[in-house]
Amino acid sequence: MIALTEKAIEALAALRWVFDPEIGLNVVDMGLIYELSVEEDAKKILVLMTLSTQYCPMGQSIVDSVKNRLELSYPGYEIEITVTFEPTWSMEMISAEGQEFLNR
Amino acid sequence: MSDVVYTTTHRVVVPFYVYAGLAFLVATGMLFTGAAEFSGHYFQPHILAITHTMALGWGTMIILGASHQLLPVLMEGELYSVKLAYLSYTFTGIGIALLVWAFYIFHMGWPAKCGALLINAGVIAFFVNVVMSIVKSKKENIQAIFMLTAAGWLAFTTLAGGLLICNFTENILPDGSLHYLSLHAHIGIVGWFLLLVMGVGSRLIPMFLISKYDSPKILWSIYGLINGGLITFIFIFLREAVSVLYMIPVLCVTGGIVLFGFFCRKAYRQRIRRQVDEEMKISLLAVVMMVLPLVFLIAVIVTLMTISADVHMVLAYGFTIFFGWLTAIILGMTFKTLPFIIWNRVYHARAGTGATPVPKELFSSRLFNIMAVCFIIGFISFVAGIVISNGIAMKVGALLLLLCAFLYNANVFKLLFHKDRML
Numbered sequence: 060m061i062a063l064t065e066k067a068i069e070a071l072a073a074l075r076w077v078f079d080p081e082i083g084l085n086v087v088d089m090g091l092i093y094e095l096s097v098e099e100d101a102k103k104i105l106v107l108m109t110l111s112t113q114y115c116p117m118g119q120s121i122v123d124s125v126k127n128r129l130e131l132s133y134p135g136y137e138i139e140i141t142v143t144f145e146p147t148w149s150m151e152m153i154s155a156e157g158q159e160f161l162n163r
Numbered sequence: 164m165s166d167v168v169y170t171t172t173h174r175v176v177v178p179f180y181v182y183a184g185l186a187f188l189v190a191t192g193m194l195f196t197g198a199a200e201f202s203g204h205y206f207q208p209h210i211l212a213i214t215h216t217m218a219l220g221w222g223t224m225i226i227l228g229a230s231h232q233l234l235p236v237l238m239e240g241e242l243y244s245v246k247l248a249y250l251s252y253t254f255t256g257i258g259i260a261l262l263v264w265a266f267y268i269f270h271m272g273w274p275a276k277c278g279a280l281l282i283n284a285g286v287i288a289f290f291v292n293v294v295m296s297i298v299k300s301k302k303e304n305i306q307a308i309f310m311l312t313a314a315g316w317l318a319f320t321t322l323a324g325g326l327l328i329c330n331f332t333e334n335i336l337p338d339g340s341l342h343y344l345s346l347h348a349h350i351g352i353v354g355w356f357l358l359l360v361m362g363v364g365s366r367l368i369p370m371f372l373i374s375k376y377d378s379p380k381i382l383w384s385i386y387g388l389i390n391g392g393l394i395t396f397i398f399i400f401l402r403e404a405v406s407v408l409y410m411i412p413v414l415c416v417t418g419g420i421v422l423f424g425f426f427c428r429k430a431y432r433q434r435i436r437r438q439v440d441e442e443m444k445i446s447l448l449a450v451v452m453m454v455l456p457l458v459f460l461i462a463v464i465v466t467l468m469t470i471s472a473d474v475h476m477v478l479a480y481g482f483t484i485f486f487g488w489l490t491a492i493i494l495g496m497t498f499k500t501l502p503f504i505i506w507n508r509v510y511h512a513r514a515g516t517g518a519t520p521v522p523k524e525l526f527s528s529r530l531f532n533i534m535a536v537c538f539i540i541g542f543i544s545f546v547a548g549i550v551i552s553n554g555i556a557m558k559v560g561a562l563l564l565l566l567c568a569f570l571y572n573a574n575v576f577k578l579l580f581h582k583d584r585m586l
Contacts, residue, residue: 081521131515131516150375
């Protein structure tokens with residue numbers, strides 16, 4: 060469930076530049092971002108995200124990519140990322156655009 | 164933010180891949196120069212050298228490398244010891260070179276003995292690393308149990324191999340080394356290669372197909388069938404029972420392979436991405452190719468019940484394992500795993516900050532496709548050559564497999580020397 064504040068939408072747009080290297084789909088359309096909130100006063104961005112599989116050897120890279128991208132887009136902000144496997148990611152979490160991409 | 168996935172440094176893993184690739188090239192080179200020897204008996208110096216280059220230099224080294232990478236991921240913990248991994252590489256690497264040279268010139272004295280000793284030391288280092296990593300880890304995992312059991316069988320295989328080497332000169336066993344060859348070979352083939360490939364494959368195949376399919380029940384059944392079959396085989400062999408009884412372990416292992424094929428088919432059907440890349444296609448072909456050695460094995464047992472084992476069928480059986488499904492799955496999985504390792508090395512620190520190539524773009528797909536075609540045609544040609552005793556078919560097959568090994572190495576080195584192409 061993504062918190063759809065204006066700032067969060069902007070941050071999500073930035074995360075559309077972060078791709079799962081195996082699938083080639085961005086992490087937002089993959090449905091890997093569960094929550095995202097931007098605390099402007101505290102200059103902090105909180106991300107709750109998952110990975111398509113707990114065993115993905117690229118998992119750390121994907122998480123680091125999310126952090127790097129947000130640091131680039133929001134200089135001076137503290138980025139806090141929490142990875143959860145509850146609920147487990149499933150293909151139903153992929154966006155309609157993502158489904159279309161995968162069915163090509 | 165804590166680490167979500169534990170990885171082993173590429174410095175540990177990559178040398179195993181390099182060694183394996185070069186061993187594959189050496190083995191196919193020997194196959195090309197010695198193709199004619201596949202018309203005779205399998206117990207010949209050059210055939211022993213080729214078999215051990217394939218089994219140890221190619222198959223085992225790449226699996227050891229991949230296991231060091233995969234074990235922390237499976238166990239959600241760090242590899243117990245990087246030093247043990249380096250020791251494993253050094254001992255096994257030097258030992259294999261010595262052993263293969265000893266077989267090639269058939270010097271069963273110090274080169275073979277030192278080689279066997281070093282390989283055993285390397286395998287023990289690996290086994291200890293696997294055991295301790297599992298003991299230290301946070302959770303249990305069926306794939307890790309497959310890996311642990313397979314590592315145990317590997318230690319058993321290399322110990323038996325060492326005894327067979329000593330038996331050439333010291334007569335420490337009741338019978339000659341040739342008598343125990345099938346015991347040594349099958350513990351390695353079934354206990355090490357088949358069990359480990361199935362265990363690791365049951366994690367990697369769904370992961371790379373982007374499939375959510377999993378079935379611990381099926382995997383436990385496979386585990387029981389493969390280990391049960393192997394233990395039954397050892398028992399029948401040591402009791403010197405009648406040949407027909409060998410059908411029991413054959414049926415068990417066949418059951419395990421069929422179940423694994425069923426598991427892969429389910430994973431394939433439940434995949435999220437419709438497109439399946441060439442690397443996955445050849446890996447899935449490897450699963451189908453697992454049936455081929457069984458056909459030759461049954462032919463061997465049938466001839467064994469009537470007259471004596473047909474040496475052509477025995478050669479075809481061994482060939483369809485080492486140059487067949489084992490090579491096919493390595494060819495496919497190398498280009499699914501190594502690009503990620505190299506991508507992580509080159510781009511990890513700056514990932515997400517700009518346009519980076521995807522791992523698949525770090526090697527040449529064109530070279531891969533040509534390699535795959537050379538492999539399939541070369542394999543079919545060589546097997547046909549063994550079965551119909553046709554030297555030309557074997558020579559053509561060996562040449563294509565040599566070309567396949569050359570292209571494989573070219574692509575691996577292209578990956579290894581990849582420079583940052585971040586935009």
